[in-house]
Amino acid sequence: MDVSVKFLGGAGAVTGSKYLIDTGEFEFLLDCGLFQGPRELRRRNWDPFPMPLGELEAVVLTHAHLDHIGYLPKLVKQGFKGPIYxxxxxxxxxxxxxxxxGKLQEEEAEYAKKKGFSRHENPEPLYTMEDAEAVFPLLSPQPFESAFFIHPKxxxxFYHAGHILGAAIVKVTLIGENQTKRLVFSGDLGRYHDPILFPPTRIPKADVLWIESTYGDRKSTTQKPxxxxxxxxxxxxxxxxxxxxPSFAVGRTQLIMYHLYQLMEKGKIPKAPIFLDSPMAIDTTKLYLDYHSFHRLSAMLEEENEHAFxxxxxxxFQKQExxxxxxxxxGRGIIISASGMATGGRILHHLFHHLPEEKNGIILVGYQAEGTRGRRLLEGEPSVRIYGYEIPVKAKIYSIEGLSAHADQEELMDWAEGFCENPKRVFxxxxxxxxxxxxxxxxxxxxxxxxxxIPQYLESHILFEGI
Structure with missing residues (x-):
């Protein structure tokens, strides 16, 4: 069988990860993410899917961040009915x-309609909460490290990738008539010394490797963030x-909560109220209590009376009021709220009200993509636009790169060195x-x-001929 890949996202950009693998007998998508950040990228979310959905037979996911799963409701809305592993x-x-x-998509469409800034007379959401729910019956959970078949060949x-709870490195083994080939997708790799998550698993062999490069040009100077x-x-x-x-609700928030608890208990910061103002982060935190075996905090969480969570x-804080x-x-206090790049969510209310005061501080704890408010704060712009107003940035801005959930260049290279043989092709x-x-x-x-x-958007490559 001839095997090819088409790069439908996550190529030349950090978001929108979608890699279409065609073996001639079976077509599946590796990740199904939303484009985020600059408008020209976000517009791609509205483009027609570049193949008939009847030909797409499965989706395999590395992890649950929206830039890897956020397109699924639209995919299903357009007719996809296959399993999502x-x-x-x-x-x-x-x-x-x-x-x-889905809720945010609905709210943004309604807001655009109300304010009249959409070019469409009746702006529609990319998808709705109902569309999102239609994805759930297709989800097919699989264990780590145990092989499963998505097709007889x-x-x-799935192997631990770190990064966030449940994140996986994906190894796909193609069983041909003449030979066997291994495709390895790194997904997003986490830190080697993350206090909560297991380090990325080293994979010994790959014929073709897809390796992420979010932090491929930088090294963390902080050993103890x-x-x-x-x-x-x-x-x-x-x-x-x-x-x-501003913190991503999944992964980053739980890491921040862990560090804040440890710092307060050790007397390294004064004890003060911590407000977790993100319903999504609260729901995510509960999963850490449900899935003890998927992270390293089991011993801490067994302390029933008091622990990081x-x-x-x-x-x-669940309720809007x-x-x-x-x-x-x-006065003294700590607010943790989403989104991590200040692109939406409750964090905007807090920035709107507290950015103009010099005594306050904004602590950026992760990657800030181009075109986001977080990036503008990081680059020292004197004001940012929130709810249609230019809000002066008087609060002090702090950036702590070592808290990122992404491996830095040295850690990416460390993981790459784990291959016993050089991959024959690397994307x-x-x-x-x-x-x-x-x-x-x-x-x-x-x-x-x-x-x-370094592939670009919509490029196609032949991986193997006649395996």
Whole structure:
């Protein structure tokens, strides 16, 4: 059989991961993500799917972030009815994230209609909450490290990738008449010394490798990011200010909660109220309690009376009125809210009300994509636009890269060195131009990998002929 790949996203950009694999007998999608960030990227979400959906027979997911799963409701809405394979935690996280995404799509369409800034007379959402729910019956959870077949000649294994709860490196084994070929998709790789998640599994062999490059051009200078977090919070508290942390609801928030609890218990920061103002993050945190075997906090969570996700200083705010009550909060406190790049969600209310005060601090704890408010704050712009108003940035901005859920360049290279044989072809994906080029250079220069490519959107490549 001849095998090809078409890059429907996650190529030349960090978001929209979709890789269409065609074996001639079976076509499946590896990841099914939304494009996020700049408008020209987001517009791709509205393009017709580039193949008849009747020909697509399955989807395999690496993890539950929206740039890897967020297109699923539209795919199903357009007629896809096949199985969607993922790990058990990914299936549960997908339900939480897709419902929230559907709700946001509905709200954005309604807001555009109300304000009249859409070019369409009656703007429609990309998909609805009902469309998101239609995905759930198709989810097919699979265990880590146990092989399963998506076709008699296609075997799949999930291995721990770190990054977020349930995230997987995917190995696809193609069983041909003459030979067997291994396709390995890194997904998004996590940190090797993450206190919560297992490190990325080293894979010994791959004929073709897809490796992410989100942080392919940078090295973390911080060995202990929790110390930087403590310094930022002490600095803000010294001004009697409020620390506001835009944080991804899945993964990053739980890591921040863990560090804050440890820092308070060790006396490295003053004890102060922590407000987790994100219904999605609250629902996600509950999954950490349900899936003990998928992370490293089992011993901590066995302490029934008090732990990182349940202690006297931690307040879960589910209701909107609870969130609004923080608009006028004064004094020392910590607000954790989504979204992590300040593109939407409740964090916008907190930035709207607290950015203009010099005593406050905004702590950025993860990757800030081009075109997002988070990136504009990171780059020191004097104001950001929120709800149609230019809000002056008077609060102090802090950035702590070491808290990212993404492996940095050294960790990506460390993982790549785990291959016993050089992959015959390597696609550097899921990165902006500079980061992809930097990682590609390192792979060729230090590991002597020969066939390293940086694919672009909608490119197609023949992987094998007649296997």
């Amino acid at each position: 993922c790990t058990e935690p990914t299936a549960e996280l997908a339900k939480i994230l897709l419902l929230d995404s 296609i075997k799949v294994n 929790e110390d930087e977090l403590a310094r930022a919070i002490r600095d803000i508290f010294d001004r009697n200010g409020l620390a506001i942390i 349940n202690h006297p200083h931690l307040h879960y 609870q969130s609004v009550s923080l608009n006028n909060f004064q 550097v994906i899921h990165g902006e131009k500079e980061s992809a080029e930097a990682l590609a250079f390192q792979l060729k220069d230090k590991l002597q990998w020969k066939n390293v490519l």
